[in-house]
Amino acid sequence: xxxAPAERRxxxxxxxxxxxxxxxxxxxxxTHATLFGSLTLTPCEPGAIPxxxxxxxxxxxxxxxxxxxxxxxxxxxxxxxxxxxxxxGDTIRSVSTTVAKRSMKEGGVVIEERSILNQRDEVVxxxxxxxxxxxxxxx
Amino acid sequence: xSGEPVVYFEDIQLGEQYTSPGRTVTEADLVIFAGxxxxxxxxxxxxxxxxxxxxxxxxxxxxxxxSIQQGLLDxxxxxxxxxxxxxxxxxxxxxxxxxxxxHVEARVSAxxxxxxxxxxxxxxxxxxxxxxxxxVQEGETDHLVGRRPA
Numbered sequence: 001x002x003x004a005p006a007e008r009r010x011x012x013x014x015x016x017x018x019x020x021x022x023x024x025x026x027x028x029x030x031t032h033a034t035l036f037g038s039l040t041l042t043p044c045e046p047g048a049i050p051x052x053x054x055x056x057x058x059x060x061x062x063x064x065x066x067x068x069x070x071x072x073x074x075x076x077x078x079x080x081x082x083x084x085x086x087x088x089g090d091t092i093r094s095v096s097t098t099v100a101k102r103s104m105k106e107g108g109v110v111i112e113e114r115s116i117l118n119q120r121d122e123v124v125x126x127x128x129x130x131x132x133x134x135x136x137x138x139x
Numbered sequence: 140x141s142g143e144p145v146v147y148f149e150d151i152q153l154g155e156q157y158t159s160p161g162r163t164v165t166e167a168d169l170v171i172f173a174g175x176x177x178x179x180x181x182x183x184x185x186x187x188x189x190x191x192x193x194x195x196x197x198x199x200x201x202x203x204x205x206s207i208q209q210g211l212l213d214x215x216x217x218x219x220x221x222x223x224x225x226x227x228x229x230x231x232x233x234x235x236x237x238x239x240x241x242h243v244e245a246r247v248s249a250x251x252x253x254x255x256x257x258x259x260x261x262x263x264x265x266x267x268x269x270x271x272x273x274x275v276q277e278g279e280t281d282h283l284v285g286r287r288p289a
Contacts, residue, residue: 040210041214052205056202075231076231079228
Protein backbone atom coordinates (compact mmCIF):
# COMPACT_ATOMS: atom_id res chain seq x y z
CA UNK A 1 0.00 0.00 0.00
CA UNK A 2 2.85 2.34 -0.83
CA UNK A 3 1.69 5.89 -1.15
CA ALA A 4 -1.66 5.32 0.49
CA PRO A 5 -2.28 7.92 3.19
CA ALA A 6 -2.41 6.56 6.70
CA GLU A 7 -6.05 6.16 7.54
CA ARG A 8 -7.49 5.16 10.85
CA ARG A 9 -9.46 1.96 10.68
CA UNK A 10 -11.40 -0.18 13.07
CA UNK A 11 -10.41 -3.81 13.31
CA UNK A 12 -12.15 -6.76 14.91
CA UNK A 13 -10.34 -6.10 18.20
CA UNK A 14 -11.71 -2.54 18.27
CA UNK A 15 -15.37 -3.44 17.85
CA UNK A 16 -17.39 -2.68 20.97
CA UNK A 17 -20.54 -4.61 21.70
CA UNK A 18 -23.82 -3.10 22.86
CA UNK A 19 -22.97 0.47 21.88
CA UNK A 20 -25.64 1.86 19.54
CA UNK A 21 -24.40 4.03 16.67
CA UNK A 22 -26.80 6.34 14.87
CA UNK A 23 -26.17 7.60 11.34
CA UNK A 24 -27.14 10.94 9.81
CA UNK A 25 -30.37 11.01 7.83
CA UNK A 26 -30.99 10.74 4.10
CA UNK A 27 -34.11 11.95 2.33
CA UNK A 28 -35.45 9.46 -0.18
CA UNK A 29 -36.14 11.06 -3.54
CA UNK A 30 -37.70 10.21 -6.90
CA THR A 31 -34.10 10.12 -8.19
CA HIS A 32 -33.18 7.29 -5.83
CA ALA A 33 -36.20 5.30 -7.01
CA THR A 34 -35.43 6.00 -10.70
CA LEU A 35 -31.73 5.08 -10.36
CA PHE A 36 -32.58 1.91 -8.48
CA GLY A 37 -35.26 1.04 -11.04
CA SER A 38 -32.83 1.41 -13.94
CA LEU A 39 -30.16 -0.56 -12.09
CA THR A 40 -32.45 -3.49 -11.30
CA LEU A 41 -34.55 -3.16 -14.46
CA THR A 42 -37.70 -2.83 -12.36
CA PRO A 43 -40.37 -0.23 -13.05
CA CYS A 44 -41.41 1.76 -10.03
CA GLU A 45 -44.70 3.49 -9.29
CA PRO A 46 -44.46 7.27 -8.86
CA GLY A 47 -43.93 8.20 -5.25
CA ALA A 48 -43.05 4.68 -4.16
CA ILE A 49 -39.65 3.63 -2.84
CA PRO A 50 -38.63 0.02 -3.67
CA UNK A 51 -38.41 -2.13 -0.53
CA UNK A 52 -34.70 -2.82 -0.93
CA UNK A 53 -33.59 0.84 -1.14
CA UNK A 54 -33.56 1.62 2.62
CA UNK A 55 -31.60 -1.57 3.32
CA UNK A 56 -29.07 -0.75 0.57
CA UNK A 57 -28.71 2.85 1.72
CA UNK A 58 -28.19 1.87 5.33
CA UNK A 59 -24.85 0.30 4.38
CA UNK A 60 -23.64 3.64 3.00
CA UNK A 61 -25.09 5.58 5.94
CA UNK A 62 -23.10 3.28 8.19
CA UNK A 63 -19.89 4.84 6.84
CA UNK A 64 -20.95 8.26 8.08
CA UNK A 65 -20.93 7.64 11.83
CA UNK A 66 -18.30 9.45 13.90
CA UNK A 67 -15.79 6.61 14.02
CA UNK A 68 -13.18 5.20 11.61
CA UNK A 69 -14.42 2.68 9.04
CA UNK A 70 -14.54 -0.98 9.99
CA UNK A 71 -12.32 -3.22 7.82
CA UNK A 72 -15.02 -5.51 6.46
CA UNK A 73 -13.61 -8.47 4.52
CA UNK A 74 -16.97 -9.88 3.52
CA UNK A 75 -20.68 -9.51 4.13
CA UNK A 76 -21.71 -13.05 5.04
CA UNK A 77 -25.46 -12.79 5.36
CA UNK A 78 -28.42 -11.17 7.01
CA UNK A 79 -31.99 -11.58 8.21
CA UNK A 80 -34.29 -8.67 7.59
CA UNK A 81 -37.89 -7.62 8.13
CA UNK A 82 -39.77 -5.02 6.13
CA UNK A 83 -42.19 -3.47 8.61
CA UNK A 84 -43.52 -0.31 6.95
CA UNK A 85 -43.33 1.06 3.41
CA UNK A 86 -41.30 4.19 2.71
CA UNK A 87 -42.32 6.92 0.26
CA UNK A 88 -40.52 9.64 -1.69
CA GLY A 89 -39.90 12.48 0.76
CA ASP A 90 -39.33 10.26 3.81
CA THR A 91 -36.02 10.75 5.63
CA ILE A 92 -34.38 7.60 6.91
CA ARG A 93 -31.51 6.98 9.29
CA SER A 94 -30.11 3.84 10.78
CA VAL A 95 -29.14 2.70 14.26
CA SER A 96 -26.73 -0.22 14.59
CA THR A 97 -25.50 -2.18 17.58
CA THR A 98 -22.94 -4.98 17.59
CA VAL A 99 -24.57 -7.71 19.66
CA ALA A 100 -21.94 -10.42 19.34
CA LYS A 101 -18.41 -11.02 18.07
CA ARG A 102 -16.58 -14.27 17.54
CA SER A 103 -12.88 -14.62 16.78
CA MET A 104 -11.93 -16.90 13.89
CA LYS A 105 -8.58 -18.01 12.52
CA GLU A 106 -8.74 -15.40 9.73
CA GLY A 107 -10.52 -12.35 11.04
CA GLY A 108 -13.61 -12.38 13.21
CA VAL A 109 -17.36 -12.54 12.83
CA VAL A 110 -19.38 -9.55 13.96
CA ILE A 111 -23.16 -9.74 14.40
CA GLU A 112 -24.88 -6.40 14.10
CA GLU A 113 -28.49 -5.50 14.83
CA ARG A 114 -29.73 -2.65 12.66
CA SER A 115 -32.95 -0.67 12.56
CA ILE A 116 -33.94 1.88 9.95
CA LEU A 117 -36.13 4.69 11.24
CA ASN A 118 -38.11 7.34 9.43
CA GLN A 119 -38.62 11.01 10.34
CA ARG A 120 -41.44 10.02 12.72
CA ASP A 121 -39.04 7.66 14.56
CA GLU A 122 -41.00 4.65 13.30
CA VAL A 123 -38.92 1.54 12.62
CA VAL A 124 -39.52 0.82 8.92
CA UNK A 125 -37.07 -2.06 8.52
CA UNK A 126 -34.87 -3.99 10.90
CA UNK A 127 -32.72 -7.07 11.14
CA UNK A 128 -29.43 -8.69 11.89
CA UNK A 129 -26.29 -8.71 9.72
CA UNK A 130 -23.26 -11.00 9.83
CA UNK A 131 -19.92 -9.51 8.78
CA UNK A 132 -16.42 -10.94 8.49
CA UNK A 133 -14.02 -8.32 9.83
CA UNK A 134 -10.21 -8.18 9.62
CA UNK A 135 -8.03 -8.52 12.69
CA UNK A 136 -5.43 -5.88 13.40
CA UNK A 137 -2.30 -6.69 11.41
CA UNK A 138 0.60 -7.56 13.70
CA UNK A 139 3.39 -5.06 13.22
CA UNK B 140 -48.58 -3.57 -12.68
CA SER B 141 -51.73 -2.57 -14.51
CA GLY B 142 -52.83 -4.58 -17.54
CA GLU B 143 -51.50 -7.89 -16.27
CA PRO B 144 -53.86 -10.50 -14.86
CA VAL B 145 -53.87 -10.45 -11.08
CA VAL B 146 -52.54 -13.60 -9.44
CA TYR B 147 -53.98 -14.36 -6.02
CA PHE B 148 -52.58 -16.39 -3.14
CA GLU B 149 -54.82 -19.30 -4.18
CA ASP B 150 -53.31 -19.36 -7.69
CA ILE B 151 -49.76 -19.96 -6.47
CA GLN B 152 -48.86 -23.63 -6.11
CA LEU B 153 -46.52 -24.98 -3.49
CA GLY B 154 -43.37 -26.20 -5.28
CA GLU B 155 -43.89 -23.92 -8.29
CA GLN B 156 -40.51 -23.02 -9.82
CA TYR B 157 -39.21 -20.03 -11.69
CA THR B 158 -35.96 -19.45 -13.57
CA SER B 159 -34.97 -15.93 -14.54
CA PRO B 160 -33.05 -14.79 -17.58
CA GLY B 161 -29.37 -14.08 -17.07
CA ARG B 162 -27.73 -10.73 -16.65
CA THR B 163 -24.09 -9.73 -16.94
CA VAL B 164 -22.97 -7.58 -14.02
CA THR B 165 -20.94 -4.64 -15.28
CA GLU B 166 -18.55 -2.09 -13.85
CA ALA B 167 -21.30 0.49 -14.43
CA ASP B 168 -23.60 -1.47 -12.12
CA LEU B 169 -20.99 -1.28 -9.32
CA VAL B 170 -20.38 2.44 -9.83
CA ILE B 171 -24.08 3.30 -9.87
CA PHE B 172 -24.76 1.16 -6.82
CA ALA B 173 -21.86 2.72 -4.91
CA GLY B 174 -23.23 6.17 -5.68
CA UNK B 175 -26.80 5.20 -4.83
CA UNK B 176 -26.03 3.39 -1.59
CA UNK B 177 -23.09 5.53 -0.51
CA UNK B 178 -21.11 2.34 0.12
CA UNK B 179 -17.66 3.11 -1.31
CA UNK B 180 -15.87 0.25 0.45
CA UNK B 181 -12.57 -0.57 -1.30
CA UNK B 182 -13.96 -4.05 -2.01
CA UNK B 183 -16.16 -2.46 -4.69
CA UNK B 184 -14.30 0.69 -5.73
CA UNK B 185 -10.49 0.31 -5.57
CA UNK B 186 -9.15 -1.92 -8.37
CA UNK B 187 -5.53 -1.56 -7.27
CA UNK B 188 -6.19 -2.42 -3.63
CA UNK B 189 -8.23 -5.44 -4.66
CA UNK B 190 -5.46 -6.87 -6.88
CA UNK B 191 -3.67 -7.84 -3.67
CA UNK B 192 -6.80 -9.22 -1.99
CA UNK B 193 -8.22 -12.71 -1.73
CA UNK B 194 -10.59 -11.89 -4.62
CA UNK B 195 -7.94 -10.42 -6.95
CA UNK B 196 -10.28 -7.73 -8.27
CA UNK B 197 -13.26 -5.60 -7.32
CA UNK B 198 -16.39 -7.52 -6.34
CA UNK B 199 -20.01 -6.44 -6.52
CA UNK B 200 -21.69 -5.27 -3.31
CA UNK B 201 -23.62 -8.20 -1.87
CA UNK B 202 -26.72 -6.04 -1.78
CA UNK B 203 -26.22 -5.15 -5.47
CA UNK B 204 -26.44 -8.86 -6.24
CA UNK B 205 -29.56 -9.07 -4.09
CA SER B 206 -31.11 -6.10 -5.89
CA ILE B 207 -30.28 -7.42 -9.37
CA GLN B 208 -31.74 -10.86 -8.62
CA GLN B 209 -34.90 -9.22 -7.31
CA GLY B 210 -35.29 -7.42 -10.64
CA LEU B 211 -34.50 -10.59 -12.62
CA LEU B 212 -37.05 -12.70 -10.77
CA ASP B 213 -39.72 -10.01 -11.14
CA UNK B 214 -39.45 -10.54 -14.90
CA UNK B 215 -40.57 -14.18 -14.74
CA UNK B 216 -42.96 -14.32 -11.80
CA UNK B 217 -46.54 -13.81 -13.00
CA UNK B 218 -48.21 -10.45 -12.33
CA UNK B 219 -48.26 -9.54 -8.66
CA UNK B 220 -47.68 -13.13 -7.57
CA UNK B 221 -44.82 -11.83 -5.49
CA UNK B 222 -46.24 -9.07 -3.35
CA UNK B 223 -44.34 -6.70 -1.11
CA UNK B 224 -41.37 -8.15 0.69
CA UNK B 225 -42.11 -9.05 4.29
CA UNK B 226 -38.81 -10.67 5.23
CA UNK B 227 -35.50 -11.89 3.81
CA UNK B 228 -32.98 -14.44 5.09
CA UNK B 229 -29.89 -14.33 2.92
CA UNK B 230 -26.38 -15.77 2.62
CA UNK B 231 -23.59 -14.38 0.48
CA UNK B 232 -21.67 -17.50 -0.50
CA UNK B 233 -19.22 -16.26 -3.10
CA UNK B 234 -18.16 -13.13 -4.94
CA UNK B 235 -19.87 -11.66 -8.00
CA UNK B 236 -17.15 -10.12 -10.18
CA UNK B 237 -17.39 -7.64 -13.03
CA UNK B 238 -18.33 -9.60 -16.16
CA UNK B 239 -20.04 -12.45 -14.31
CA UNK B 240 -23.47 -13.45 -15.60
CA UNK B 241 -26.00 -14.37 -12.96
CA HIS B 242 -29.51 -15.75 -13.00
CA VAL B 243 -31.99 -16.73 -10.29
CA GLU B 244 -33.68 -20.04 -9.59
CA ALA B 245 -36.63 -19.88 -7.21
CA ARG B 246 -39.20 -22.24 -5.76
CA VAL B 247 -42.34 -21.66 -3.71
CA SER B 248 -41.33 -23.45 -0.51
CA ALA B 249 -44.18 -22.48 1.83
CA UNK B 250 -47.68 -20.99 1.89
CA UNK B 251 -49.07 -19.70 5.18
CA UNK B 252 -51.86 -17.55 6.54
CA UNK B 253 -50.96 -13.92 6.93
CA UNK B 254 -51.64 -11.79 9.98
CA UNK B 255 -54.64 -10.31 8.20
CA UNK B 256 -57.43 -12.55 6.84
CA UNK B 257 -57.33 -11.11 3.32
CA UNK B 258 -53.61 -11.74 2.87
CA UNK B 259 -51.48 -14.89 2.65
CA UNK B 260 -47.77 -15.34 3.04
CA UNK B 261 -45.63 -17.17 0.51
CA UNK B 262 -41.99 -18.11 0.90
CA UNK B 263 -39.65 -18.32 -2.08
CA UNK B 264 -36.37 -20.19 -1.84
CA UNK B 265 -33.93 -18.46 -4.14
CA UNK B 266 -30.50 -19.29 -5.50
CA UNK B 267 -28.37 -16.85 -7.47
CA UNK B 268 -26.19 -18.83 -9.86
CA UNK B 269 -23.24 -17.63 -11.96
CA UNK B 270 -22.06 -18.72 -15.43
CA UNK B 271 -20.07 -21.60 -13.93
CA UNK B 272 -23.10 -22.97 -12.10
CA UNK B 273 -21.79 -21.79 -8.71
CA UNK B 274 -24.37 -20.58 -6.19
CA VAL B 275 -23.11 -17.13 -5.19
CA GLN B 276 -26.06 -16.08 -3.05
CA GLU B 277 -29.03 -17.94 -1.63
CA GLY B 278 -31.86 -17.41 0.77
CA GLU B 279 -35.55 -17.14 1.42
CA THR B 280 -37.93 -14.27 0.87
CA ASP B 281 -41.40 -13.95 2.41
CA HIS B 282 -44.07 -12.08 0.47
CA LEU B 283 -47.56 -10.90 1.29
CA VAL B 284 -50.04 -11.88 -1.41
CA GLY B 285 -53.73 -10.92 -1.53
CA ARG B 286 -56.34 -13.67 -1.35
CA ARG B 287 -58.99 -14.04 -4.04
CA PRO B 288 -62.00 -11.91 -3.05
CA ALA B 289 -64.95 -14.06 -1.96
